[in-house]
Amino acid sequence: MCGLAGVIDLKGRRSPDQAMLRRMADALWHRGPDDDGFLVAPGLGVAHRRLSIVGLSDGRQPIFNEDRSVAVVFNGELFDFRERRQELEAKGHVFRTHTDTEIIVHLYEEHGEGLLQHLKGQFAFVLVDFRRRIVLLARDRVGICPLFWSRQGDFLYFGSEIKALIASGAVMPRADPRGLDHLFTFFALGGRRTAFEGVQAIAPGHYLKIAFRSDGGAAEPVECKYWDFDFPDWGEEDDSPNASVLIDEFEATFARAVEVRLRADVPVVGYLSGGVDSAYLLATAARVAGHALPSFTVRVPDPTLDEVDNALEAQRAIGGRQTVVDAGPDLITDTYAALVTAGESPVLDTSCAALLALSREVRAQGYKVVLTGEGADEAFAGYFWFKIREIARTLDVGDAFRPSTAASRLARKWAAPNLAFGELARIDGLIGGPHAQSILYNLVATSRDRYYSAGLKEELGAHVAYEDLDLDLARMGRWHPLNRSLYLGYKVHLAGLLLSQKGDRVAMANSVEARYPFLDEDVIAFASRIHPRWKLRHGLKDKYLLRHAAARVLPSEVAWRKKGMFRAPLAETFLARPPSFVRDLISPEALARTGYFDVASVQRDCALLAKGEGATLGAFASLGLGGVVATQLWHHLYLGGGLCDLPHLTDVPKAEPAVMSTEPTLAA
Numbered sequence: 001m002c003g004l005a006g007v008i009d010l011k012g013r014r015s016p017d018q019a020m021l022r023r024m025a026d027a028l029w030h031r032g033p034d035d036d037g038f039l040v041a042p043g044l045g046v047a048h049r050r051l052s053i054v055g056l057s058d059g060r061q062p063i064f065n066e067d068r069s070v071a072v073v074f075n076g077e078l079f080d081f082r083e084r085r086q087e088l089e090a091k092g093h094v095f096r097t098h099t100d101t102e103i104i105v106h107l108y109e110e111h112g113e114g115l116l117q118h119l120k121g122q123f124a125f126v127l128v129d130f131r132r133r134i135v136l137l138a139r140d141r142v143g144i145c146p147l148f149w150s151r152q153g154d155f156l157y158f159g160s161e162i163k164a165l166i167a168s169g170a171v172m173p174r175a176d177p178r179g180l181d182h183l184f185t186f187f188a189l190g191g192r193r194t195a196f197e198g199v200q201a202i203a204p205g206h207y208l209k210i211a212f213r214s215d216g217g218a219a220e221p222v223e224c225k226y227w228d229f230d231f232p233d234w235g236e237e238d239d240s241p242n243a244s245v246l247i248d249e250f251e252a253t254f255a256r257a258v259e260v261r262l263r264a265d266v267p268v269v270g271y272l273s274g275g276v277d278s279a280y281l282l283a284t285a286a287r288v289a290g291h292a293l294p295s296f297t298v299r300v301p302d303p304t305l306d307e308v309d310n311a312l313e314a315q316r317a318i319g320g321r322q323t324v325v326d327a328g329p330d331l332i333t334d335t336y337a338a339l340v341t342a343g344e345s346p347v348l349d350t351s352c353a354a355l356l357a358l359s360r361e362v363r364a365q366g367y368k369v370v371l372t373g374e375g376a377d378e379a380f381a382g383y384f385w386f387k388i389r390e391i392a393r394t395l396d397v398g399d400a401f402r403p404s405t406a407a408s409r410l411a412r413k414w415a416a417p418n419l420a421f422g423e424l425a426r427i428d429g430l431i432g433g434p435h436a437q438s439i440l441y442n443l444v445a446t447s448r449d450r451y452y453s454a455g456l457k458e459e460l461g462a463h464v465a466y467e468d469l470d471l472d473l474a475r476m477g478r479w480h481p482l483n484r485s486l487y488l489g490y491k492v493h494l495a496g497l498l499l500s501q502k503g504d505r506v507a508m509a510n511s512v513e514a515r516y517p518f519l520d521e522d523v524i525a526f527a528s529r530i531h532p533r534w535k536l537r538h539g540l541k542d543k544y545l546l547r548h549a550a551a552r553v554l555p556s557e558v559a560w561r562k563k564g565m566f567r568a569p570l571a572e573t574f575l576a577r578p579p580s581f582v583r584d585l586i587s588p589e590a591l592a593r594t595g596y597f598d599v600a601s602v603q604r605d606c607a608l609l610a611k612g613e614g615a616t617l618g619a620f621a622s623l624g625l626g627g628v629v630a631t632q633l634w635h636h637l638y639l640g641g642g643l644c645d646l647p648h649l650t651d652v653p654k655a656e657p658a659v660m661s662t663e664p665t666l667a668a
Contacts, residue, residue, distance in 0.1 A: 003028030003075060005027070006073075007170075008158075010218040013042060024164040028159065031049050033049070039071055046073045051511055053264050053266055054081075055097055058098055063097065063105060071130070072104045072105050080121070105127070126138075134209065135209075139205070142205070144499050146201065148194065149202065152198075156221060176199075180195055181448070182468070183348060186465060186492050192470070209224055229487050230528060231528050232479075237529060238531060247552075255287070258281065261371060261516075270294075275561065277377070282320070287553065295318075295323070298354045325357055332350050336353060337633060340634050341637055342356065342508075344505070344638070360510045363510040370514050372503075374499065375498075379535075382542045409425070415439070416442055418449055430469070437488055447625070451601055482532040581644040585643055586628065
């Protein structure tokens with residue numbers, strides 16, 4: 001993958017400040033150290049940083065159509081571009097490069113805005129139609145590739161990372177309390193909201209359209225949805241009585257997803273944990289490629305969390321050279337600033353630091369592309385909370401009499417006594433719930449009451465993060481309850497954590513592209529259509545069909561091994577004996593300066609950790625306290641420094657006024 005950034009004059013007349021455009025590109029150097037490219041015209045400027053993987057010799061961007069009336073700057077991979085290219089050439093389109101990016105301009109010539117339905121892969125791009133005076137900013141279906149934007153007056157700034165927007169000098173970094181509240185509710189930012197005020201993410205499965213006006217007025221950006229997850233109506237799922245038929249179909253569908261993700265002009269490697277997902281992925285890759293891929297595994301020092309022995313067992317069955325990366329006890333402390341810098345938000349999940357170290361080793365060995373197993377748990381109900389919810393639902397009679405709803409609210413009320421039953425009902429109404437994740441999110445959110453300052457609580461008022469989620473409640477109401485929970489997981493946990501802080505951000509920080517076969521469009525469609533009992537059998541056997549498929553190519557011990565969450569120790573790892581920068585971040589002076597958190601509460605719980613009494617806090621208070629440190633660190637790094645001795649983002653000059661131009665423009 002690569003990085004893109006730019007600015008659009010919504011009136012379509014003024015040329016961009018090219019020094020500003022260069023600063024925006026430089027902020028994304030890590031996303032594309034191999035090359036750069038620029039598209040500058042009256043009305044817009046686009047910068048590209050390239051990580052060369054396909055079409056190594058002739059893939060510099062922007063890429064144009066035959067008459068240069070359409071241009072694209074692209075980040076990502078289009079995995080079936082060979083087939084699409086042949087189809088387009090048969091229709092008379094002329095290609096000038098060997099890169100997958102070029103199919104976009106020709107598909108646009110054929111389908112206009114409908115081209116997005118024909119793209120298979122992971123992507124974010126900006127497309128310019130000079131003749132029709134339209135600009136499209138688009139993002140892939142599930143949110144693998146990031147894309148952010150901010151409107152400042154009559155200018156729109158965009159980029160693969162928020163760093164690029166800040167580097168423009170026109171987007172001033174300020175905290176969005178509601179964005180921070182998402183992290184203390186879901187430990188993820190899965191929708192449009194970010195941690196920065198006035199900066200939005202283009203939602204997965206959406207594109208932003210800017211159509212310039214003929215009267216010279218400012219165009220209004222319009223967000224359009226082109227795709228969303230879908231499931232059959234309850235009772236209409238595919239429930240074939242023949243397991244072999246379904247396993248055969250899944251095996252073939254997944255093998256195709258792996259095959260196209262092995263396409264690259266550079267070597268491809270894989271991540272291997274102790275679970276079935278990555279093991280089945282690499283076993284399939286070995287079968288498709290005809291040889292085993294090199295694999296990379298993290299060793300966590302806590303024996304209760306470490307998966308190396310299980311990963312070694314899988315590796316012996318699959319073959320290939322394996323590298324084990326030690327995530328030692330100092331890893332979180334040593335890399336946390338780099339992790340939060342990469343994530344551009346507070347990072348509450350400390351295991352992200354181990355994944356940052358893993359991608360660093362991949363790059364150190366000269367690789368650029370890695371296959372990884374995210375998406376299997378969302379497709380096949382792999383997390384323990386799905387089991388809890390489905391067991392509770394055995395109390396229900398159809399979708400009319402649901403004692404499990406009352407049980408869920410009672411459990412959440414017990415976890416958070418200050419939360420009224422009426423508020424729990426309101427939250428359930430906002431998400432079409434309760435869902436499998438409801439109790440988990442409620443437990444995560446207990447740290448809001450524990451640590452938020454009175455000022456932050458007042459600023460948030462009655463707003464809850466659930467209000468910001470982009471869920472199709474009407475369609476959800478027609479689905480099986482398990483599928484409703486899977487949908488919520490795809491929209492929040494997957495997009496907001498696994499594909500960002502654990503995915504794109506920690507991989508691309510080290511110039512590594514991650515590819516996700518379980519998030520292939522056809523794999524998602526297959527998993528969505530089958531009956532829930534093929535995902536979670538009797539409320540206990542998770543990933544049922546996937547494990548049956550894995551048992552064909554892996555030892556039974558690997559295929560049927562109990563799901564283990566990949567995680568690292570929480571706040572106690574760097575708060576029990578805090579380094580100097582952490583002590584500074586959580587000092588009364590620093591906490592008072594940012595104003596996010598209650599000084600007395602934070603100091604009280606940090607003292608417990610220092611005395612070795614952290615067990616009395618519990619996992620979710622520990623998670624929240626780690627979030628306090630992460631938020632203070634994020635504020636220091638991005639909002640001006642001054643909280644500790646760590647370096648922070650260098651101040652950038654404010655953007656120069658755009659220069660008026662008499663050249664042809666995007667506006668009539």
